[in-house]
Amino acid sequence: MSDQTTFAGHDHIFLRADHERSERRTWWVIWICTAMMILEIVGGSLYGSIALVADGLHMSTHAGALLLAALAYRYARKHAGDPRFSFGTGKFGDLAGFTSAIVLAMIALLIGYEAIRRFFAPVPIDFAEALPIAGLGLVVNVVSALILAGGHDHGHSHGHAHGHGHGHGHGHGHGHGHHHGHAGDDHHHDDETHLVTIGGAAMRLGIFEDGVPPRFRLAAEDGDLPTAAAVTIETIRAGGRRQAFTMTAADGYLESHEEIPEPHEFTAVVAIGDASGAVNFVEHEHAHETTGRDNNMRAAVIHVATDAAVSILVIVGLLLARAFGWRWMDPAVGIVGALVIASWAFGLIRDTGAILLDMTPDRRLAQRLRETIEADGDELADLHLWRLGPGHLGAILSVRTASGLGAADYQRKLARFRSLSHLTVEVHARSA
Incomplete structure (x- = not known):
């Protein structure tokens, strides 16, 4: 193959377009949770309500989890151009989501343990105090969830806006190319x-x-x-x-x-x-919707959503226990709540763990890449596909060809895969 070299630099910022907006929404919810936490702890201490103090301390765990999400947003934004991060800071949200999922799993275990303990050692319930606190907690969590989810597309955005490409080749029969773009709208x-x-x-x-x-x-x-x-x-x-x-x-x-x-x-x-x-x-190929999912925001939403779900279960359990004398309903709904939280935590651990371990995020897209390269008789000898951040994928391809095509030619072939924000193509000559 001819020795043809071209190169143009590009950034490695693989964050969602609404990154800063998500960060602001997270801080708003943190202030709401913090204000409610202070109000409950101070009010409970002044009026001798241990239940109110306990709920305030419980609210502090959510404020802490949301603080983790907000700091991850800020760090990823502040260091987006830091050359020490070879593929940008897009995975900080996934790291924070994974950590939050571990915290959620621990909370599920603690709730489950306490619920089982209360089956064997029931404790007296002050319904007049517990019901208003559960109702207040539900209102705060619903408001928080609405703020966090407001305008959030839950990962349905796909990277397919126009980008630019560049490449560099060597005299050893191979070359490299890169393509960089940003997320945009979806279509079919x-x-x-x-x-x-x-x-x-x-x-x-x-x-x-x-x-x-x-x-x-x-x-x-x-x-x-x-x-x-x-x-x-x-x-x-x-x-x-x-x-x-x-x-x-x-x-x-x-x-x-x-x-x-x-x-x-x-x-x-x-x-x-x-x-x-x-x-x-001109076809624009899209990755699976999970590729664009913001797992940092997802973790924050799950934290408040699980607490809202548990608040509903607690209210139902308390009402039934007060109306029919079913004291066992309180620990029973605790076990159900623990299972719900554990289920959501497991899903978040599975998804974020796969991203942190660079598992192939979309097998269908990987197959489409192979079909596109091999449509004209070339061979895709090696393919690595991984997620760089919400809506951004990285790919390294090794192509064996007898056609004489170079890296730039394969970049043009793969330009329709708009979710590929960082593409490296290695071309090896093959005898006809």
Whole structure:
């Protein structure tokens, strides 16, 4: 291969676009929890209510967990450009989420232990005092959850905004390339239709693959739909490869009989009789929604959501215990609450642990990368795919090829994978 070297620097900031907004929301909830904690501890001490003091101390555990989340946001933001972090600070949120999950698991164990102990050694319950405190705790947690979740998309954002690429090669038959971009909005193939005018008639051509193999769909924008026999579609891909598609009639549209192979990046020529029109399809591949999930915010939301859920269970248990004399309801709902918290903690530990260990975050995306590289007869010899931060993935690919293509050529092939914020391509020459 020719010795062709190009290089352009780029940053390694792999944070969500709403990073600072999430940080501000977390601090707001911390102040709310801290104010409630002080009010309960001071009020309980002045009026001799040990239950109020205990709830204030319990509130302090949530304030501490949220403080961890806020500090993780701040540290990641302050050190986003620190060269000591080779792949940026995007994983600080996952580290904080993992730590919070461990704390949640410990809280679940303590609640479960105390609930089981109370089964065998019941304690007297002051319903007049306990119910208002549980109700107040529920209100605070609901307000906190609304603040934290306000405007949060729960991870449905996918990295697919336009970016830039650069690469550098060596005279040893291999090269490297990088692609860097930022998160944007989501869309689906079946939403990506194109208007094309053929012989004066306006038509809409799209690719539909919602749970079915991908096929063309052609519909009339206005006027009558032509017969299926009168319509043909031909795709023209890079390098001049062509494929013809025949159409079949469906309910209000025409659908191609043949499936559309990956990748969906080509010029489609639609012919109706002697008239024709062309449409350019540029596919943007998206990673799974969990790739864009902010696990730091997720951990903070889980902390207040679990406390809200436990508050509801406690209120129900106290009401039933007071109405029917079922003293066992109090420890029973404690066990249920412990199981709920443990379940959410386990899910958070599993997801954040996988990210911290650099497990492949999206197997479907990894397969799509392989299919794209090997579509023209090249071999993807090695692939490493990992998460750099919410909505950002890193990938290292090793390609064996006899085509003479370089790193920049494979960067262009993979440009449609917009969640790849840091892409390194190594190319090795292979005899034909």
